[in-house]
Amino acid sequence: MQKIEHIGIAVKSLKDSIPLFEKLLNTACYKTELVESEKVNTAFFKTGPNKIELLESTDSDGVIARFIEKKGEGLHHIAFEVKDIDAEMKRLKNEGFRLLNETPKTGADNKLVCFVHPKDTQGVLIELCMEKEV
Numbered sequence: 001m002q003k004i005e006h007i008g009i010a011v012k013s014l015k016d017s018i019p020l021f022e023k024l025l026n027t028a029c030y031k032t033e034l035v036e037s038e039k040v041n042t043a044f045f046k047t048g049p050n051k052i053e054l055l056e057s058t059d060s061d062g063v064i065a066r067f068i069e070k071k072g073e074g075l076h077h078i079a080f081e082v083k084d085i086d087a088e089m090k091r092l093k094n095e096g097f098r099l100l101n102e103t104p105k106t107g108a109d110n111k112l113v114c115f116v117h118p119k120d121t122q123g124v125l126i127e128l129c130m131e132k133e134v
Contacts, residue, residue, distance in 0.1 A: 004079065008053045008079060010071075014041055014056045028045075031044045039057060039064070040064050079129050080126065081131075085113075085128055098119070099115065100114070100116070104128075107127075111129040113127055
């Protein structure tokens with residue numbers, strides 16, 4: 001794993017949360033994106049080399065809606081940039097970590113992603129992400 005790529009925060013409403021984070025971080029949201037496969041709308045902020053991703057569910061039964069219902073709004077995941085997502089997934093499986101998807105899937109911000117089960121990481125959902133080749 002190379003670096004923290006972004007921190008994901010589950011929110012009920014991007015309409016309410018984007019202005020709040022723009023004030024908090026003193027920077028504008030630079031991108032919003034619908035990720036239909038995950039049933040989420042996302043909003044991204046950059047502060048220095050760091051990125052924050054806000055996640056709003058588009059479905060009352062979506063993973064973000066269920067997360068908020070169970071835990072409330074807040075930290076959802078930490079994403080790490082990897083050079084080779086397939087190799088990193090294989091390495092983690094060999095180390096005994098459970099992956100939430102068997103193959104990389106398309107995520108937001110032109111990334112291939114895979115999630116590591118939080119039961120294997122002290123309750124923290126970990127996302128692996130790699131830039132998709134254009």
